[in-house]
Amino acid sequence: MTDSLKNLKLVNKDAFQHDLIEWFSNEQRDLPWRKDKNPYKVWVSEIMLQQTRVDTVIPYFNRFIEQFPTINDLADAEEEKVLKAWEGLGYYSRVRNLQSAVKEVKEKYGGKVPDTKEEISTLKGVGPYTAGAILSIAYGVPEPAVDGNVMRVISRILSIWEDIAKPSTRKTFETAIYELISHENPSYFNQALMELGALICTPTSPSCLLCPVREHCHAFHEGVENELPVKTKAKKQRQVQLASVVIREDEKTVIHKRSSSGLLANLWEFPTVEVTSPFMFDKSYVEALLMEEIGIEVKLGQAVGKIEHVFSHLKWDIQVFEGELKAPIKEDENLKVVSPEEIVEYPFPVPHQKIMKQYYHEE
DNA sequence: AACACGTGGGC
DNA sequence: TGCCCAAGTGT
Numbered sequence: 001m002t003d004s005l006k007n008l009k010l011v012n013k014d015a016f017q018h019d020l021i022e023w024f025s026n027e028q029r030d031l032p033w034r035k036d037k038n039p040y041k042v043w044v045s046e047i048m049l050q051q052t053r054v055d056t057v058i059p060y061f062n063r064f065i066e067q068f069p070t071i072n073d074l075a076d077a078e079e080e081k082v083l084k085a086w087e088g089l090g091y092y093s094r095v096r097n098l099q100s101a102v103k104e105v106k107e108k109y110g111g112k113v114p115d116t117k118e119e120i121s122t123l124k125g126v127g128p129y130t131a132g133a134i135l136s137i138a139y140g141v142p143e144p145a146v147d148g149n150v151m152r153v154i155s156r157i158l159s160i161w162e163d164i165a166k167p168s169t170r171k172t173f174e175t176a177i178y179e180l181i182s183h184e185n186p187s188y189f190n191q192a193l194m195e196l197g198a199l200i201c202t203p204t205s206p207s208c209l210l211c212p213v214r215e216h217c218h219a220f221h222e223g224v225e226n227e228l229p230v231k232t233k234a235k236k237q238r239q240v241q242l243a244s245v246v247i248r249e250d251e252k253t254v255i256h257k258r259s260s261s262g263l264l265a266n267l268w269e270f271p272t273v274e275v276t277s278p279f280m281f282d283k284s285y286v287e288a289l290l291m292e293e294i295g296i297e298v299k300l301g302q303a304v305g306k307i308e309h310v311f312s313h314l315k316w317d318i319q320v321f322e323g324e325l326k327a328p329i330k331e332d333e334n335l336k337v338v339s340p341e342e343i344v345e346y347p348f349p350v351p352h353q354k355i356m357k358q359y360y361h362e363e
Numbered sequence: 364a365a366c367a368c369g370t371g372g373g374c
Numbered sequence: 375t376g377c378c379c380a381a382g383t384g385t
Contacts, residue, residue, distance in 0.1 A: 051368090051369080052369085052370075053370095053371075055371095056371065056372090088369090088371095089370075090368080090370045090371090091368055091369055091370085092369080093367095093368065166364085167365085204373095204374090262367080262368085263367080263369090264368090265368095309369095309370095310369095310370090311367095311368075311370080312368065312370085314367095349369080350370065350371090
């Protein structure tokens with residue numbers, strides 16, 4: 001690691017901080033979570049922004065804060081409502097952890113978000129990046145907030161050739177930021193690095209001629225900005241075959257709640273079972289699975305269509321069937337018969353929103 | 364350390 | 375189309 005940071009001492013730290021913060025002061029985007037430094041709002045925004053683009057987050061953030069304006073509002077909310085507010089954002093454990101952590105802040109910290117690295121890091125869903133981001137932005141504490149942007153920008157500034165896909169590499173960048181961070185304005189320093197990564201120092205074809213810190217950039221001087229950062233590529237998604245059934249009963253349909261752990265936890269869907277591809281269209285086999293796993297007696301009708309959905313780590317291939325009940329449903333916490341007006345109250349993952357849109361219409 | 368965990372946009 | 379990516383964390 002010492003060798004990977006060999007250029008650190010060559011940076012004119014004061015000039016770098018000044019040029020970076022000056023640029024951010026003038027060019028930062030007007031974003032809803034930048035209106036004040038309310039630690040709760042900063043927290044919510046940082047959780048939403050994990051692995052998620054700014055443009056995607058903006059409307060979710062505005063609705064979320066309108067619906068849950070304070071820590072107490074979120075702590076006291078029904079989980080179903082919270083999940084519905086997150087519907088479509090993905091990585092749903094983020095919001096489960098957020099609500100759990102907010103309850104802890106309410107009970108253990110009197111409703112005040114902790115302002116030390118040690119305490120804030122114990123909260124569920126708050127890892128090293130989010131801890132540093134909240135501490136620096138909301139409280140002005142000079143802690144690093146190393147995300148993908150920061151690794152990309154700093155790998156170019158300091159010409160660091162470590163693989164940023166490796167978990168251990170983050171420490172190299174934290175060490176660099178501890179050395180480089182402005183103690184005058186850690187909030188702007190951290191945000192400026194991320195903003196620079198988003199607007200100028202982009203993954204492909206960075207706009208070096210517009211960059212406020214190009215004269216401090218080792219990669220620019222060497223002409224290797226397009227070779228950095230080094231990042232090994234992810235492996236391909238695993239294929240999963242599913243069968244879903246849309247059941248029409250009068251003006252209603254049947255929905256089922258997913259497991260409380262794992263993929264899309266606690267979200268609702270049309271009754272769905274995993275099938276091995278040879279049996280994709282074997283109706284009696286799918287009917288048996290629906291009975292065993294969900295407890296519904298269904299007569300499958302025709303296959304009405306197919307939905308494909310790609311996750312980060314797997315690919316769903318859903319065969320959609322029509323079906324009717326052979327026996328009445330016994331509703332419980334995880335199984336409901338709902339009307340079109342009611343179904344919109346339940347949080348659905350995107351693949352099943354696609355089914356709703358294409359194969360489930362009222363009338 | 365490696366993998367689970369979502370989604371939509373860009374090229 | 376397919377692949378990469380975007381303000382990561384938990385296990």
